[in-house]
Amino acid sequence: MSRFSPFSRPSGPRLPQPVAEVLSRTDAFAPLRAGVEQIAAMERDLSRLLPEYLAASVEPGFIKDGVLVLFAAHNALAARLRHLEPRLLTDLQQRGWAVESLRIRVRPQAMKAPPPVKEARMTPAGAAALQELSQALSPSPLQTALARMAARHLKK
Template sequence: MSRFSPFSRSRAPQLLTEVLSRTDAFAPLRAGVEQMSAIRRDLDALLPDYLAASIEPGFIKDGKLALFAAHNALAARLRHLEPRLVADLQARGWALDGVRIRVRPQAVKDPVPPKQARMTPVGAAALQALSEHLEPSPLQAALAKMAARHTKR
């Protein structure tokens, strides 16, 4: 006899759309999720990468699309792009009158730890020898600089 209840068996992860399509009670939620993912795809296509990655779309309410920016500078940039963005979204079939831009700060990310890689003296000498045999080029300069940085220790 199993110590686990037959009702608590583990299941494989399921797509959100599959879970929401099981019953009609989730129909409004499913429509909202589909709308947000469609808006996300259109925003990714219309906005530059740095901007699209730092905003989150909200719902359309009273003809206004809510956009949440990661910080004030991105919100200001979005406000400059608002007329063109609204026109482009309208051309893609969205019934919008405007955009409502809000700032929603993202959690501060941990600083990147300093590199811990170290090169052996033999490796640094090999890089130095290679850089001396190459023609002057950006690669030759980079190898010489790397070799010099690791021979100082």
């Protein structure tokens, strides 16, 4: 028996809600909401101003004392971003951002899990056909490889 009334909570799974909607429910989250909106707008502008390969790997930080911190995924992208810094700074200022300088930092992104190792599966009939083919061939690297493959799959 639940200590809560069945009418106190909605039944069924809770649906995800947009962050903006959750942050707009109370004024206590107003500063956080403003920061989230600022970063979202900065991401949109950076995606328009930077080449596609850079935009996907650069994340903006907050603007503090006129300094915008940009986080690059690795050193090579940070170096390329430093070459584009003067033009990028001018473009951001023309779009209305109160930025006097950029600080570029490297923040490595989490390593993606390697793809699972492929494991070939062969039916017993296919393995038997490979074995027959290997026996019909004259001795060669192909004949040896087919014989090994057939033997490996016939074991299973």
